[in-house]
Amino acid sequence: MAQASETGSAQVALRVENVDLTYPRQSSHTAVIALKGLNLDIEPGDFVVALGASGCGKTTLLNLMAGFMAPTAGQLTLGGRTIRGPGADRGVVFQKHALLPWLTVMENAEFGLKLRGVPKVERRRRAADNLALVGLEDFHNHMIYQLSGGMQQRVGIARALTCDPAMLLMDEPMAALDALTRETIQELLLKIWSVSNKMFFFITHSVEEALFLGSRLIVMSPRPGRITHSFDLDFNRRFLETGDSRAVKSDPDFIRMREQVLGIIYGDERAGAAEGVVHG
Numbered sequence: 001m002a003q004a005s006e007t008g009s010a011q012v013a014l015r016v017e018n019v020d021l022t023y024p025r026q027s028s029h030t031a032v033i034a035l036k037g038l039n040l041d042i043e044p045g046d047f048v049v050a051l052g053a054s055g056c057g058k059t060t061l062l063n064l065m066a067g068f069m070a071p072t073a074g075q076l077t078l079g080g081r082t083i084r085g086p087g088a089d090r091g092v093v094f095q096k097h098a099l100l101p102w103l104t105v106m107e108n109a110e111f112g113l114k115l116r117g118v119p120k121v122e123r124r125r126r127a128a129d130n131l132a133l134v135g136l137e138d139f140h141n142h143m144i145y146q147l148s149g150g151m152q153q154r155v156g157i158a159r160a161l162t163c164d165p166a167m168l169l170m171d172e173p174m175a176a177l178d179a180l181t182r183e184t185i186q187e188l189l190l191k192i193w194s195v196s197n198k199m200f201f202f203i204t205h206s207v208e209e210a211l212f213l214g215s216r217l218i219v220m221s222p223r224p225g226r227i228t229h230s231f232d233l234d235f236n237r238r239f240l241e242t243g244d245s246r247a248v249k250s251d252p253d254f255i256r257m258r259e260q261v262l263g264i265i266y267g268d269e270r271a272g273a274a275e276g277v278v279h280g
């Protein structure tokens with residue numbers, strides 16, 4: 001992981017400039033303005049976490065960064081180049097069901113490199129490095145179905161890291177995990193973050209997770225989706241210094257911040273309910 005970056009990720013920043021995304025009208029459904037006038041800069045070493053009421057456009061924003069779709073207006077650039085589609089410079093970790101169940105752990109981890117035509121010895125070495133980083137060095141030949149949910153998510157993280165992307169994009173990667181496994185993977189992610197200079201963009205519904213992981217928290221609001229608040233955070237650094245996540249999460253600063261952010265999000269949820277907005 002500490003290997004030199006082939007993408008030159010240390011120099012690359014992501015810029016979201018004046019982005020609108022409107023989903024077009026479909027049969028009986030009206031058009032949805034999912035994002036409006038959105039601006040966001042992410043620099044190498046930033047761990048940006050997005051929180052917000054359901055339907056505020058978090059996944060839409062991630063999909064734009066991943067290049068899975070194009071903005072209706074504005075632009076997204078990575079290292080000064082317009083994002084026009086998916087690329088090896090962005091690794092994506094999904095909530096679940098993104099691994100290939102008929103392949104082994106190693107074959108999943110090396111998959112992106114194989115697609116890019118990297119020779120077998122080289123891709124196995126890089127995949128093995130990243131599997132070791134996530135604690136799966138003894139599971140190369142296991143099938144995906146033989147692993148727990150937490151282990152599967154570790155494979156997903158290793159796979160996303162194996163192409164040495166400048167940016168990791170994660171859409172609620174821990175949502176399906178139990179509390180203990182979730183905490184272990186949070187700590188793992190921070191350790192990976194601390195030894196890389198990559199950009200992390202992470203979506204969650206958990207305020208506690210957002211505060212613990214992020215070096216910056218953006219809070220988004222719906223109708224139309226936009227960023228309403230941005231907070232610089234250092235709880236992740238406090239964890240990396242002490243190794244004591246419980247102490248960080250029970251610190252009065254953490255609790256104060258959690259209540260403030262919960263107040264913002266509940267305000268949006270209540271407003272949505274009062275307007276009779278249905279998401280899903």
Ligand SMILES: Nc1ncnc2c1ncn2[C@@H]1O[C@H](COP(=O)(O)OP(=O)(O)OP(=O)(O)O)[C@@H](O)[C@H]1O
Nearest residue numbers: 023032034053054055056057058059060061279280
């Ligand atoms: N393919 C689509 N077609 C039409 N509307 C869509 C589509 N995908 C999302 N939307 C709408 O765009 C808005 C933003 O959706 P998005 O999934 O980005 O929000 P989100 O913040 O990720 O929500 P959640 O927290 O519930 O996952 C919502 O109103 C949603 O219903």
